[in-house]
Amino acid sequence: MDDRRDELEDVIAGLRAHDAVADAFIAKSFTDRLVIVDIDGPDEVPPDVVDHLADHDLRGADGVYSDREAQSFAGSVGDTTRHHFLDMQTRGAHQSYVVEVE
Structure with missing residues (x-):
C-alpha cells in the first residue's frame, strides 16, 4: 500500500468514529481517488468533518469537477446521504481502463 493510501485509511478510521458518519471508504473513479462518506439521514456533512477532510487535501468532488x-x-x-470527496494529492494520477471492441 502506498503512503497516501495509508494516510487516507487513517482519515477514514477517524471519520467512522464520528457520530454523524454511518460509513466511510476509499473508492476510485476513472482517474481519481475518492473518499466516500455516508452521513446518517438526509443531513449535510458536519463542518468539522469537512474541515478534517480539507486538512488532508480532500475536497467535495462535485465542487472540484464543476467549480x-x-x-x-x-x-x-x-437511510444515509452519500458524499464524495476528491483526493487532491493524487488527482488525475490513476489510469482508466479502455476496452477495445473489434
Missing part, C-alpha cells in the same frame, strides 16, 4: 463551492452530495443510499 461549485464545496459540493460533495452524490445521492441517497438507504
